[in-house]
Amino acid sequence: MSTQPAYKVRLGLITATVWNNDGFYSVDISRSYKNNEGQWQNTSSYSHSDLLNVAKCAERAEIWIGRKINAA
Numbered sequence: 001m002s003t004q005p006a007y008k009v010r011l012g013l014i015t016a017t018v019w020n021n022d023g024f025y026s027v028d029i030s031r032s033y034k035n036n037e038g039q040w041q042n043t044s045s046y047s048h049s050d051l052l053n054v055a056k057c058a059e060r061a062e063i064w065i066g067r068k069i070n071a072a
Contacts, residue, residue, distance in 0.1 A: 011057055
């Protein structure tokens with residue numbers, strides 16, 4: 001896996017990060033939140049109100065990957 005993401009999309013507190021692994025793309029989806037000390041953290045657990053943004057981020061990542069694959 002490369003050290004820099006190939007693509008990143010963020011909607012609200014949800015971020016989809018696309019990684020290029022020598023032509024194979026993988027996607028991490030995370031939610032940002034502030035802990036009790038006020039520091040930003042990430043989790044892969046989502047509430048009901050996050051799910052629409054999770055779906056939209058996944059869709060945008062899929063579209064981006066599809067364009068990269070079709071352009072090759």
